[in-house]
Amino acid sequence: MERPELPLQQLHAFVVLAEELHFGHAAARLGIAQPPLSQQIRRLEDKVGHALFSREPGRVALTPAGRELLPAARRALTGLADGLTAARAVGSGRAGRLRIGFAASLALTVLPGLLRGFRHRFPDVDLDIQEMTSAPQIAALHDRTIDIGLLREPPTDETELGFRTVLSEPFVAVLPSTHPLAAQRAVRIGQLADSPFVLLPRAVGPQLYDQITGLCTAAGFTPRIAQHAVEWQTVCALVETGLGVSLAPASIRRIRLKGVAFRGVKPDTARTRVAVAWRKYDRNPLVGHLLATVSQDPPGLSRPAP
Template sequence: MDRPELALHQLYAFAVLSEELHFGRAAERLGIAQPPLSQQIRRLEQKVGHPLFDRRSGRVVLTAAGHELLPAARRALEEVAGGLDAARRTGEGETGRIRIGFAASLALTILPGILRAYRARYPEVEMEIREMTTAPQVAALHEHAIDIGLLREPPDEQGLVAEPILSEEFVAVLPVGHPLATRRVVPVAALAGEPFVLLPRATGPTVHDRILGLCRAAGFEPRIGQFAVEWQTVSALVEAGLGVSLAPASIRRIRLKGVAYRRIEPDTARTTVAVCWRHDDRNPLIARFLEAARSEPPT
């Protein structure tokens, strides 16, 4: 397809002159001298092949060709201006689409606040939210399937950057009828011999190992009776009497009538929640999301 090479400055000069219908005023408005304006109009007329203005009557008026070109010229200038503005806003992280992975337990703590803060700052950014455990989030980041991960116990992975945003203690998760549920603080050693409900190691290796470490430091190897992929399911299985658990303190927000959450002793272990992204990703949406995440106080 043949495309005429029309310079934007020629179209703009034409549009301004069509409004002013006076070379002197149009040149002043454009911030140039009158001869360069006349040259631009002549070049445009040469490309069209017909005069765009009639100057013979002592006045400047649009010709039929000029009337035909003017709406298209204005549309072109508006589209370019709109495209430049859209490109600027995208470059500054004000528009676009960001894909966010998150661990389900974070819906009980920091996730709503972070998403709310980000939405308030950048309402035109489309967010795609995916619920994923830690290991799948790490894989999805490497595969460019998500842009940001909100995960628990981020692994030390080459190519990824993790910024901690929350540190939680662990609590004991017990059926309400359990003898230890009457205590305010439960010694970890008192859980020896109890069947445990835990996350599989594959879904979150570090937090799984940390829980086992708590038990081993208390002098016993936990007997794992059931596995559950999400902390909500862990609580439900504990309520059903299938065992006890040790879990991040945010699990207390899962309010099940048949479950008691108690502080543990010792309580020195912590689990970390972090924002994770690819270190070489220069997407401005990520930088803006990090600003929102940093602005939200831990809950």
């Protein structure tokens, strides 16, 4: 089916004349002389193949064909106006859709403050929040299935991605509450040598995994890993059952389980960092807006967990 070619200028002139039913008044409203208005209407009528107005001395009225065209013409003009408004909003970053990946444990710390700050500034932006561990976030950024990542210990060999630290925190020992070391306020990492460990698999966060095992190596032992779990919530639950102990970022203390004790570690100089990640050459203005929100440090964004 062939689509008719109806210039928007002619449709606009038609709608205005249909509302005014007076060539002089319509021409004044359009800011043109009366003869050009008459020419535009005549050209539109030629395209339609029927008269749209009846012209009698002192009276202009819509014909049946004109009455039929008027609602469609209004919808076309309104649709175009709405489309232009939406396009300008998206182009300026005032609207659109931003896809954010985040590590589950950050829902307890960094994520709420970041989202609150961003939504306060850009309430018309749709946020698509996807829970995923750090390594899948890196892959998703490369695959362009997310626009922003919120992850732990970003890789150091990335050339296409940018990273900005939003939180730096110490480690804690995660112990069953019945563990002898739970009676201490802080434990030396070397004291964990005889206990089995519950850790995240290296594949889901290579840098963090290597950092934790590196702390054990520096303390003189290689951790004996009894169980892997993909999320810190699960790690804590397995520790509670007595399957082992763990070393974790301090913000994990916000996971409240009665049978789990969190204790500071010695030495306490090691830090793990949380970073926001993005494609360096991404032209999506929403990415820039979120990075600006990070820089402005909304409440709670960069504060270590108590």
